[in-house]
Amino acid sequence: MVVAPHEAMHRIFQEYPELFSRVSEVLGVTFTSPISTTLLPTDLTETQPVERRVDTLLRLETEDDEPLLLAIESQGEKDPRKPASWTYYAAYLLAKYRLQPMLLVVCQDRATAEWAARPVSFGPRQWPLLTLRPLVAGPHNMPVMTNPAEVRKDLPLATLAAITHAKHQDIGAILKAMTTVLQDQPDAVKNPVIEFISQGLGKLPAAAQWRTLVAVDLSFYKSPLFEEVRDEARTEGRTEGRTEGETQRAAEDILIVLTERGIDVPEDARERITGCSDPETLNRWLRRxxxxxxxxxxFEAE
Known part of the structure; x- marks a missing residue:
């Protein structure tokens, strides 16, 4: 099952192909920054009824070297079947495109990242035929950016770093640095970052912190994008019978925003907010x- 963090960890390279060069530099391996990029089909299926798909596949053109095929995989947990699949991907790409393949694995869990980074050899013990050695980005080696000046220097890298450090003890400071920088960015720059981090945090506790910071620092709850998200949530809630859960979430968001802004919430106001069952009313209160x-x-305009 594909989940939001899985999508964010590889799709960010589709939005910012040059990010691979910066990530590889952080990881201690130098790849020349591409001068052009082509998004290739991710379907690696053979004629036999066995379907194999890599998460993201990019062809990177550089000035110095021959084109590079970059396969990017998001890995959420250890899976003993993956090394064989990754080796198949590399061999298939080399055979199909006649270009050198490279595999980057992105993880949010340190144990998974360290597992994925271990070289795996295939073949007899006396003479290994193949050795898989992917490049791995995760919480064990990505930078912890809590300084807005660092974030501003490389926003795509900072975005991926924030996603990989979703469980870090300083995630609040990491996310705060992100919204500080995003305040003066145009929507074309700001909105993709908001979306990637929202997807990347998924249902982790840091997701609530991100919603609050975006609401307070970026006024996201007043934007058309937020209205679209709310409309989708209301439709989904009605379709699946989760309207009650939706209103509870909206009430919690209101209290989080007020608390984050340092505004005292009297008990009678708190009861009125949590006792409201009308999504439209809660939505108005949230914007205010x-x-x-x-x-x-x-409540003044009610």
Missing amino acids: AVTASSAVEI
């Missing part, structure tokens, strides 16, 4: 909570 000077102010 971003700019209100007091908790009571969010």
Whole structure:
């Protein structure tokens, strides 16, 4: 089953192909930055009824070297079947495109990342035929960027680093540095980063921190994009009978925004917010909570 963090960890390279050169430099391996990139089909299926797909496949053109085929895999947990599959991908790509393949594995879990980074040999013990040695990016080697100046120097790298450090003890400071930099960025730059990090955090505790920071620092809850997300959530909630859970989530978001902004929430206001069952009303209160000077102010127009 494909989940949001899985998608974010490889799709970010589709949006920022040059990111691979910076990631490889961080990992101690030098690859020349591409001058052009082609997104290739990810279907590696043979004529036999066995379907094999790599997460993202890019052809990177450089000025110095021959084109490079970059396969990117998001790995959420240890899987003893993967090394054989990755070796198959590399051999297939070499045979099909006649270009040198490279595999980058992106992880959020340190144990998984260290497992994925271990060289694996295939063949007899006396004479290994193949050795798989992927390049791995994860919480064990990606930079922890809590300084906005560092984030500003390389926003794509900082975005991937934030995703890989989703469980880090300093994730709050990491995310705060991101929204600080995004405040003065145009929507074309800001919105993809918001989406990638939102997907990358998935259902981890840091996701609530990210929603709050985006709401307070970037006024995301007042944007058309937020309205679209809310509309989709309401539709999904009605379709699957989860309207009650949706309203609870909205009420929690209001309280989180007010608390993050340092606004005191009296008990009667808290009860009114948590006791409201109308999604439209909660949505209005949530937008007002971003700019209100007091908790009571969010109810004034009612």
